[in-house]
Amino acid sequence: MNWISNYVRPKINSLFSRREVPENLWSKCPECGTMLFHRELTENLGVCSSCDHHMALSARDRLTALFDNGVFTEFEVPQPTTDPLTFRDQKKYPDRLRTAQRDTGEKEAMIVAEGEIGRTPIVVACQDFSFMGGSMGMFVGNAIIAAAQRAVQRKRPLVLFSAAGGARMQEGILSLMQMPRTTVAVEMVRDAGLPYIVVLTHPTTGGVTASYAMLGDVHIAEPNALICFAGPRVIEQTIREKLPEGFQRAEYLLDHGMLDRVTHRRDMKNELVSIIRMLMHEPPAVTGELPAPDMVETPEAQTDASQAQSADG
Amino acid sequence: MNYLEFEKPLAEVEGKAEELRAMARSNAEMDIEKEAAALDRKAQTMLADLYKDLSPWRKCQVARHPDRPHCSDYIETLFTDYTPLAGDRNFADDQAVMGGLARLNDRPLMVIGHEKGKDTQSRIEKNFGMARPEGYRKAIRLMDLADRFNLPVVTLIDTPGAYPGKGAEERGQSEAIARSTEKCLKIGVPLVSVVIGEGGSGGAVAFATANRVAMLEHSIYSVISPEGCASILWKDAEKMREAAEALRLTAQDLHKLDVIDRIIAEPMGGAQRDPDSTIQSVGVCIDDILTQLSSLSRDELVQDRRTKFLNMGQSGLAA
Ligand SMILES: [Zn+2]
Numbered sequence: 001m002n003w004i005s006n007y008v009r010p011k012i013n014s015l016f017s018r019r020e021v022p023e024n025l026w027s028k029c030p031e032c033g034t035m036l037f038h039r040e041l042t043e044n045l046g047v048c049s050s051c052d053h054h055m056a057l058s059a060r061d062r063l064t065a066l067f068d069n070g071v072f073t074e075f076e077v078p079q080p081t082t083d084p085l086t087f088r089d090q091k092k093y094p095d096r097l098r099t100a101q102r103d104t105g106e107k108e109a110m111i112v113a114e115g116e117i118g119r120t121p122i123v124v125a126c127q128d129f130s131f132m133g134g135s136m137g138m139f140v141g142n143a144i145i146a147a148a149q150r151a152v153q154r155k156r157p158l159v160l161f162s163a164a165g166g167a168r169m170q171e172g173i174l175s176l177m178q179m180p181r182t183t184v185a186v187e188m189v190r191d192a193g194l195p196y197i198v199v200l201t202h203p204t205t206g207g208v209t210a211s212y213a214m215l216g217d218v219h220i221a222e223p224n225a226l227i228c229f230a231g232p233r234v235i236e237q238t239i240r241e242k243l244p245e246g247f248q249r250a251e252y253l254l255d256h257g258m259l260d261r262v263t264h265r266r267d268m269k270n271e272l273v274s275i276i277r278m279l280m281h282e283p284p285a286v287t288g289e290l291p292a293p294d295m296v297e298t299p300e301a302q303t304d305a306s307q308a309q310s311a312d313g
Numbered sequence: 314m315n316y317l318e319f320e321k322p323l324a325e326v327e328g329k330a331e332e333l334r335a336m337a338r339s340n341a342e343m344d345i346e347k348e349a350a351a352l353d354r355k356a357q358t359m360l361a362d363l364y365k366d367l368s369p370w371r372k373c374q375v376a377r378h379p380d381r382p383h384c385s386d387y388i389e390t391l392f393t394d395y396t397p398l399a400g401d402r403n404f405a406d407d408q409a410v411m412g413g414l415a416r417l418n419d420r421p422l423m424v425i426g427h428e429k430g431k432d433t434q435s436r437i438e439k440n441f442g443m444a445r446p447e448g449y450r451k452a453i454r455l456m457d458l459a460d461r462f463n464l465p466v467v468t469l470i471d472t473p474g475a476y477p478g479k480g481a482e483e484r485g486q487s488e489a490i491a492r493s494t495e496k497c498l499k500i501g502v503p504l505v506s507v508v509i510g511e512g513g514s515g516g517a518v519a520f521a522t523a524n525r526v527a528m529l530e531h532s533i534y535s536v537i538s539p540e541g542c543a544s545i546l547w548k549d550a551e552k553m554r555e556a557a558e559a560l561r562l563t564a565q566d567l568h569k570l571d572v573i574d575r576i577i578a579e580p581m582g583g584a585q586r587d588p589d590s591t592i593q594s595v596g597v598c599i600d601d602i603l604t605q606l607s608s609l610s611r612d613e614l615v616q617d618r619r620t621k622f623l624n625m626g627q628s629g630l631a632a
Contacts (some may be wrong), residue, residue, distance in 0.1 A: 080626060080627070081626070084570070084626065085559065085560075085561050087559050088559060089546035089547055089555070089556075089559060090546065090547060090548075138626050141626075145623065167514075167536050167537075169536060169537055169542050169545065169546060169560070170546075171536075172535065172536055172559075172560045172561050172562065173534060173535060173536060173560075173561065173562065173567055173570065173572050174570065174572070174625070174626045175536050176514060176515075176518055176535070176536035177518075177572060177622065177625045177626060179491075179494055179515060179518045179522075180494055180497070180498065180518060180522040180622040181622050181623060181625065183491070183494050183495050183498055183522070184498060184619045184622055184623055186495075187495070187498060187499070187619070206515075207514070207515050207536070209487035209491075210475075210486070210487040210488075210490040210491050210494075210515045210519075211490075211491050211494065211515075212491075213487070213491075214485075214487045214488040214491040214492075215491050215492075215495060227487075228482055228487070229475060229477075229481075229482060229486040229487040229490065229515070230475070230477030230478075230481075230482065230486070234477045235477045235478060235479060235482065238476075238477045238478060239478055239479060241479075243479065247479070247482075248482060256483050256484070256485070257485070258485050258487075258488060
């Protein structure tokens, strides 16, 4: 299986891709209006230093920030049939896809990768809201299945960052079928006795919430993330009343028993490391500055290691 | 008889025939039978023409027809010893979901389905077939029970979707649906689903993640309603015809896409014109599938579902 398609090395200031950097060096917080120096915002992982508003983070920026020294290995997702229904609304679906690919520089709405966080090996599936609203179609389904298989094969925990408006309507029933498909993926990880941890980020709604995002062993959300099945507008139209402040936000779900934790982005990595190491019966993580990862371990070396492992097992 | 909008010309002809016969009943002198019979033949031809090649949007209307047999009709007609079981043991008993122990041709099983209701009062009681978390959790409980006592599960799908309400969200609509889908995948007994009307989104998947899924000829199964899709992608809810077309939500399209296994033929003019024969056809289909699946072991049944859904959409898709 050729799972290595990219090997990312740490880059200075790679957290925000170049095209997102505004001409001036300041960004305005959409929540409180504070002008934030761009470098400071990057160092804060896209969180406003004034009001703690968690801004959107692309999947790639999130992975770079998450993995030790920003090093991770992306692996390949089996490419599904593009445009299975030859769907056309006001635009053709393939045109929408091309636009999203051009705007984001990504192939699809999910990146799957493996690497170490706090020297703890994990597999990660990270949804990208900037790619067609992160919508769940056959590619996202395939990505989650690939990540689950990888986790099982390598005996590593699976961490999934969700961010999506829901199912991708342009794939019709086949997008709906990703609900059972991804549930099978979760079952595979569970059957292997490995942790499956979901980090719900803003927004996680619709069929995504009603499948893999709500089936985690542990549910952690970022502050103020909208997490729901039906969106607030649909509900207001149905029940014809105004919804209370903070309805369907992370803290509200925590109060209603749907989440284990709401965790600031700054603390997310350490918390994941800590939880995973306990679930995996690993000793406590070493804190403080970590030395650079062993550069002898090239992707090729990892492949050899995995082959040796599977030959043994 | 309720007529759909596209059936209006037919309604006129059938109405005329009816009128003639009514007149004849009050006036014995009149000989109208020849004329009425001609109208009947005309109506038959019109009906056949209308239903020969229904557009997807018309199928949606037929699938939602108020006179179409509902879950309760199937349960009453097909099953014996039906014993409803209620409640999720946590919060409430959701009236939008009915279910319980029953026998189909003496074979004991668990039947679960969405019920939309028949008149204004029962529709409100049943919340128009839109389940809240309690409905999915009741279904989970019943599937669990069936699993422990080795009884096959039959689900009848007929819902516009899960209920978008405040309480439903507070009590974890998403989690309930996800767990119900998960339970469908887990049980070591045969699971057969029939979409009898509307298969609305996650609310349908939660019951229809089955070993075999059958659909009635004029039923629909979709990720979103055509109206919802139109208002999001066309920014105009009136474009539901276009959306219905694009979504490929008919039983025929879904069969081509390999998402469903069987199509059950409906009587001419749709299930609402002959509920009894429709119900019998569904019964024959369920019995046949259950017989087929009865040779599989518990592990094989679980594996069968996993493989079925993992492979879905991976092959056989012609553009
Ligand atoms: Zn701010």
